[in-house]
Amino acid sequence: xxxxxxxxxxxxxxxxxxxxxxxxxxxxxxxxxxxxxxxxxxxxxxxxxxxxxxxxxxxxxxxxxxxxxxxxxxxxxxxxxxxxxxxxxxxxxxxxxxxxxxxxxxxxxxxxxxxxxxxxxxxxxxxxxxxxxxxxxxxxxxxxxxxxxxxxxxxxxxxxxxxxxxxxxxxxxxxxxxxxxxxxxxxxxxxxxxxxxxxxxxxxxxxxxxxxxxxxxxxxxxxxxxxxxxxxxxxxxxxxxxxxxxxxxxxxxxxxxxxx
Amino acid sequence: xxxxxxxxxxxxxxxxxxxxxxxxxxxxxxxxxxxxxxxxxxxxxxxxxxxxxxxxxxxxxxxxxxxxxxxxxxxxxxxxxxxxxxxxxxxxxxxxxxxxxxxxxxxxxxxxxxxxxxxxxxxxxxxxxxxxxxxxxxxxxxxxxxxxxxxxxxxxxxxxxxxxxxxxxxxxxxxxxxxxxxxxxxxxxxxxxxxxxxxxxxxxxxxxxxxxxxxxxxxxxxxxxxxxxxxxxxxxxxxxxxxxxxxxxxxxxxxxxxxxxxxxxxxxxxxxxxxxxxxxxxxxxxxxxxxxxxxxxxxxxxxxxxxxxxxxxxxxxxxxxxxxxxxxxxxxxxxxxxxxxxxxxxxxxxxxxxxxxxxxxxxxxxxxxxxxxxxxxxxxxxxxxxxxxxxxxxxxxxxxxxxxxxxxxxx
Amino acid sequence: xxxxxxxxxxxxxxxxxxxxxxxxxxxxxxxxxxxxxxxxxxxxxxxxxxxxxxxxxxxxxxxxxxxxxxxxxxxxxxxxxxxxxxxxxxxxxxxxxxxxxxxxxxxxxxxxxxxxxxxxxxxxxxxxxxxxxxxxxxxxxxxxxxxxxxxxxxxxxxxxxxxxxxxxxxxxxxxxxxxxxxxxxxxxxxxxxxxxxxxxxxxxxxxxxxxxxxxxxxxxxxxxxxxxxxxxxxx
Numbered sequence: 001x002x003x004x005x006x007x008x009x010x011x012x013x014x015x016x017x018x019x020x021x022x023x024x025x026x027x028x029x030x031x032x033x034x035x036x037x038x039x040x041x042x043x044x045x046x047x048x049x050x051x052x053x054x055x056x057x058x059x060x061x062x063x064x065x066x067x068x069x070x071x072x073x074x075x076x077x078x079x080x081x082x083x084x085x086x087x088x089x090x091x092x093x094x095x096x097x098x099x100x101x102x103x104x105x106x107x108x109x110x111x112x113x114x115x116x117x118x119x120x121x122x123x124x125x126x127x128x129x130x131x132x133x134x135x136x137x138x139x140x141x142x143x144x145x146x147x148x149x150x151x152x153x154x155x156x157x158x159x160x161x162x163x164x165x166x167x168x169x170x171x172x173x174x175x176x177x178x179x180x181x182x183x184x185x186x187x188x189x190x191x192x193x194x195x196x197x198x199x200x201x202x203x204x205x206x207x208x209x210x211x212x213x214x215x216x217x218x219x220x221x222x223x224x225x226x227x228x229x230x231x232x233x234x235x236x237x238x239x240x241x242x243x244x245x246x247x248x249x250x251x252x253x254x255x256x257x258x259x260x
Numbered sequence: 261x262x263x264x265x266x267x268x269x270x271x272x273x274x275x276x277x278x279x280x281x282x283x284x285x286x287x288x289x290x291x292x293x294x295x296x297x298x299x300x301x302x303x304x305x306x307x308x309x310x311x312x313x314x315x316x317x318x319x320x321x322x323x324x325x326x327x328x329x330x331x332x333x334x335x336x337x338x339x340x341x342x343x344x345x346x347x348x349x350x351x352x353x354x355x356x357x358x359x360x361x362x363x364x365x366x367x368x369x370x371x372x373x374x375x376x377x378x379x380x381x382x383x384x385x386x387x388x389x390x391x392x393x394x395x396x397x398x399x400x401x402x403x404x405x406x407x408x409x410x411x412x413x414x415x416x417x418x419x420x421x422x423x424x425x426x427x428x429x430x431x432x433x434x435x436x437x438x439x440x441x442x443x444x445x446x447x448x449x450x451x452x453x454x455x456x457x458x459x460x461x462x463x464x465x466x467x468x469x470x471x472x473x474x475x476x477x478x479x480x481x482x483x484x485x486x487x488x489x490x491x492x493x494x495x496x497x498x499x500x501x502x503x504x505x506x507x508x509x510x511x512x513x514x515x516x517x518x519x520x521x522x523x524x525x526x527x528x529x530x531x532x533x534x535x536x537x538x539x540x541x542x543x544x545x546x547x548x549x550x551x552x553x554x555x556x557x558x559x560x561x562x563x564x565x566x567x568x569x570x571x572x573x574x575x576x577x578x579x580x581x582x583x584x585x586x587x588x589x590x591x592x593x594x595x596x597x598x599x600x601x602x603x604x605x606x607x608x609x610x611x612x613x614x615x616x617x618x619x620x621x622x623x624x625x626x627x628x629x630x631x632x633x634x635x636x637x638x639x640x641x642x643x644x645x646x647x648x649x650x651x652x653x654x655x656x657x658x659x660x661x662x663x664x665x666x667x668x669x670x671x
Numbered sequence: 672x673x674x675x676x677x678x679x680x681x682x683x684x685x686x687x688x689x690x691x692x693x694x695x696x697x698x699x700x701x702x703x704x705x706x707x708x709x710x711x712x713x714x715x716x717x718x719x720x721x722x723x724x725x726x727x728x729x730x731x732x733x734x735x736x737x738x739x740x741x742x743x744x745x746x747x748x749x750x751x752x753x754x755x756x757x758x759x760x761x762x763x764x765x766x767x768x769x770x771x772x773x774x775x776x777x778x779x780x781x782x783x784x785x786x787x788x789x790x791x792x793x794x795x796x797x798x799x800x801x802x803x804x805x806x807x808x809x810x811x812x813x814x815x816x817x818x819x820x821x822x823x824x825x826x827x828x829x830x831x832x833x834x835x836x837x838x839x840x841x842x843x844x845x846x847x848x849x850x851x852x853x854x855x856x857x858x859x860x861x862x863x864x865x866x867x868x869x870x871x872x873x874x875x876x877x878x879x880x881x882x883x884x885x886x887x888x889x890x891x892x893x894x895x896x897x898x899x900x901x902x903x904x905x906x
Binding site: 039040044048051052167168169171172173175178179182186187190194199200203204207215223239252 | 350401463535555556576600626629630632634635636637638639640641643644
């Protein structure tokens with residue numbers, strides 16, 4: 001697996017697209033930090049970028065890479081390599097190269113800005129960790145979708161749809177539900193709904209380091225108890241890990257059944 | 261005539277030290293307790309208490325005395341009821357470590373109680389393990405300064421206030437440090453009082469609390485991590501200047517709570533990381549000027565009828581919600597504020613944005629109705645909702661508007 | 672020796688292999704023929720484990736290959752479409768396959784043979800179809816395995832490379848290897864193969880030598896013989 005990972009990784013690192021992705025983050029970090037005097041504000045903007053763009057990029061890269069390297073995958077399949085290792089290797093290659101673009105792209109400007117001597121370091125670290133999780137999760141989901149659909153256009157469409165669902169539509173339905181059932185206690189439901197969507201979970205984890213901590217009290221005892229303690233935060237990270245593992249298992253399951 | 265007056269004055273100066281003698285109290289002295297010293301003392305005497313631990317109860321001061329602790333002697337009330345009770349004018353208590361006062365809530369047990377007195381001074385004392393620290397009734401012209409009050413309040417019902425004023429006039433409360441009481445400082449039917457340079461923190465209810473108290477001011481205080489920073493209720497003409505309200509977090513937590521307040525000045529205060537920086541209910545003719553609202557849940561939350569308030573030259577920086585307003589505008593004015601979320605432009609470069617700013621977001625309405633929805637803060641969906649509302653306002657009031665949003669923060 | 676026992680495979684409604692029974696002996700050149708969509712590639716891929724049959728057993732040297740992967744160490748495979756990661760250079764690809772698959776390799780002589788030296792430093796995305804196919808051939812023959820499977824090896828090849836390929840195949844046969852080829856080019860098959868299998872619509876319609884086929888169909892010409900089988904089945 002490591003060899004496949006290594007080659008997929010090198011392949012991607014040298015592709016124009018991951019270079020553009022890296023450049024985008026570099027530019028974003030520089031613009032946010034040096035044209036905008038306030039670090040808190042920069043981090044809030046980054047939060048929006050990370051919850052929206054990182055899953056989208058992960059989805060697009062995952063699908064594209066899978067379909068683009070299909071023939072090469074077939075070449076590998078004829079080699080004495082375990083099937084699951086081929087797909088896991090490619091998946092990790094994509095996910096790791098994207099994560100590195102993210103970490104370096106944002107890390108460099110922040111490092112130059114002197115983040116590591118500022119008290120915002122933990123907020124920034126949370127952003128990076130959560131962003132990396134989202135990259136791994138959405139690359140895995142898109143790989144799973146791509147393996148499931150032979151037709152490239154169809155696979156691409158479904159992957160984008162899933163992103164749209166989790167990034168936007170889910171929250172819309174969630175909000176309508178909250179407003180509609182406002183007379184009922186909704187804490188546990190909300191907590192469940194947040195956990196069931198990796199984007200919402202990631203956003204909440206970042207907000208905990210930002211402004212929501214001031215608002216948590218307002219939302220009721222359950223939230224406060226859950227997110228106000230390390231227990232809730234640790235559980236949230238465990239759920240993120242779970243969210244990473246599930247689509248990876250899906251990749252393994254699909255790839256072992258599939259004909260090429 | 262003139263000479264006679266002079267003579268009298270000189271006579272007074274010469275004889276005063278002779279009239280007022282000094283009594284010393286210490287563990288090895290002939291007078292070993294404060295109570296004993298007070299009984300022996302004549303009015304205007306000075307009692308000096310040396311370092312040591314003195315077990316006392318029920319110290320009643322019924323004449324003008326200056327009682328000074330040297331090197332912070334400890335007065336231990338042994339948890340038996342009230343400790344000091346001042347019922348005379350011109351009393352000074354200074355430099356004591358007062359501990360273990362009774363916990364009878366029904367009688368509001370107090371370390372130093374002052375009744376119907378004038379010109380008193382309570383300074384540089386330290387209080388620990390007490391119910392109320394200083395309780396002042398029907399008194400005037402007093403000074404409370406440099407005291408340190410350490411409470412251990414856990415619930416509102418069985419705890420007391422740090423400095424409690426009832427029906428008082430012209431009391432100066434300065435440079436005190438108060439923590440873990442019910443209310444740090446409480447004023448009821450008090451007027452012409454000044455509360456300056458105090459630090460009030462970790463109190464269960466309010467850092468500072470005004471009830472039915474007119475014509476007071478509080479300046480340069482710090483209210484940090486209280487149930488709510490300051491509550492001003494049913495009072496008129498309160499000046500609130502240069503205070504710092506921070507980290508007052510919780511379900512009903514405010515930096516500043518205003519309820520039925522008229523004609524107040526709120527200027528140059530800093531509100532940082534409070535769940536709600538200022539919560540206003542039914543308050544009129546208030547000037548909010550040059551305040552900084554930074555990283556609060558809500559900067560301003562206004563409910564009930566509020567008339568003729570002016571919000572001018574404030575800075576709203578990185579609050580989750582800047583303004584929540586669930587009543588009619590009623591002649592309130594927003595002008596020349598700086599809003600960190602303002603995205604307009606300034607083509608004529610006069611420092612004022614060319615596009616007016618609407619500080620109320622649709623999402624803040626939703627959250628008012630459904631608090632759980634706050635968990636969706638900063639999600640793409642909510643951003644889209646807020647954006648479309650900004651472009652074509654349907655739900656948010658179009659009269660709530662700042663026509664002169666600043667491009668740079670006001671100094 | 673490779674054996675197929677009642678091997679069935681369908682993709683949805685389309686039955687690609689219908690209870691195939693087949694035996695391929697060790698040594699010699701074995702051609703699989705049939706029109707487009709007849710199931711040639713599926714047959715080959717099921718040997719490699721790339722296609723997983725619904726039922727039936729495929730054995731190589733009496734070992735069931737289902738869910739195995741180690742046996743592929745003894746197989747060289749040339750896929751039909753040569754498409755490689757566009758950002759890799761030719762040399763890197765060759766080194767990478769060498770790295771992934773341990774064994775004896777003879778890449779240098781194949782690079783000479785198929786004239787790839789000028790392209791070693793070029794990115795695969797910039798190569799022409801014919802050059803890609805030559806790289807593909809290098810990769811396929813590199814490991815000197817006892818079983819070689821070639822899916823349409825002639826596509827896109829220039830005459831020089833074609834001759835080189837033929838000579839290479841003959842050399843490999845002489846070395847005692849088993850070579851399985853699919854091809855559309857009848858002359859190529861006729862010239863090289865010892866035995867042919869003809870499949871049509873998922874069934875095997877003929878297995879034997881070319882002379883057997885000619886005898887059976889009463890045709891002197893190989894192409895006509897094949898055509899007559901086709902006609903028989905479509906009338």
